[in-house]
Amino acid sequence: MNIYDKYEAVIGLEIHAQLATNSKAYASDSASFGDLPNTNISPITLGHPGTLPVLNKKNIEFAVKLGLALNSTIRKVNEFARKNYFYADLPKGYQITQDKTPICNGGYVTLFPNTEREKKINITRIHLEEDAGKSMHDQDPFNTLIDLNRAGVSLVEIVSEPEIKSSDEAYEYVTQIRKLVRYLEICDGNMEEGSLRCDANVSVMLKGSTTFGERTETKNMNSIRNVKRAIDFEIKRQIDLIEAGERVEMETRSFNAADGSTTLMRSKEEAHDYRYFPEPDLQPVLVEENYIAEVKKGLPLLPNELYKVYTNEYGLSEYDANLIIESKPLGLYYNELTQHTKNYKAASNWLNGSIKSYLNENGITIEDFVLKPIKIAALIQLIDEGKVSNTVASQHIFPIMINQPDIEPIAIAEQNNLIQESNDDDIINYIDIVIEQNPTEITRFKNGEKQLMGFLMGQLMKVSEGKADPKKANVLLREKLN
């Protein structure tokens, strides 16, 4: 037995999501990303004596949205605390956070919904906090530079229970959270720019054991794929240590994207004692039932709900449903499309097929797509009524529609002589041409090479320029040849 098979992994994730508020958590400075360094730094952000923080109301709204979407319990009385430590990018010398009273408790993320692998991962808590500034080590050969624009920007931290068992599950968990914050429009979910950051707590233990092993916490993964790589590396590293008779130390490690390894950042001995105490400059915030109800009313359709409707009611495959809910604008487009056609499967095929190819080829998103869903629905109807074939629709009509978005597909089909011919006489005409043009194949077919039917049908479609109704043509061709 492979030594790695003797062990199982235990994983808990901490995700920091930067809230998409205009101003910071406790100051009115702009929270925008990418401004000139140190331009959004009021005396409050810099922690000058005598300044007072004021809570940004949006923080509460966004955290409540997230909590509701994750089925968490929302706390009524929210207090704030100071988490003290000394670091160059932390001008106040402390972060305002929530220590004992996180705004959300409990809730869960459903991994791989509607599949055999479906599994709930419980959320421990979600709390509000503020970001630190940014130390830049790669801008100057000798000095570390500090940009304090990010100091004080709103964050939520989402802490999971240690219930994730593999790097695949972790990948799915972060994917779900990212999709969710984007649907809720509370965070842009951009891991490269650091608006979504994930720390992975990993330990291993012998299979079936009930005592968790010592854990490490790995930081600095700038993509979901790198979260997975970091976890895979840690699991293997820890098993190798144990198998070599050594111990896993509780420590914080840093991920290196270049080779997928993790290296020691600081050990437990150096761990901070944050000396939390209640923030004296902020009053507790009361989150009332009617406020929660109000926020709940404003929640958009969520990806998992859409997924259920698409797979259970619309009969889409998991794969197709996932492609559609991947981004909110696509989901919205599809939803609108299904207001105009009941052929859900065709609607999904058009969106995931021709439309996405067009978007990719032109480097645009669905929001910039010129054709409104109702136009695509009209095209689907043409096909369903047998007026044009799928091929004619996608290869001829669709490209013309894109150039002339105001013209109805039926008009395009008529103007361009693309209406499918289901008239027997017309089709028989085409059949005669095919027979005349392919004497050898016809003889071979008659001598038993029945597989030539495909070739002959192909010729027929070609002769008819794609307009012959294929079902009818097939029947008539067989009749004629037999």
Ligand code: ADP
């Ligand atoms: P800390 O302040 O030490 O980071 P938190 O409570 O904020 O502690 O987060 C701990 C995270 O580590 C949680 O996501 C939790 O599920 C996870 N965790 C706790 N124990 C283990 C363990 N033995 N192995 C893996 N993950 C663990």
Ligand code: MG
């Ligand atoms: Mg931690």
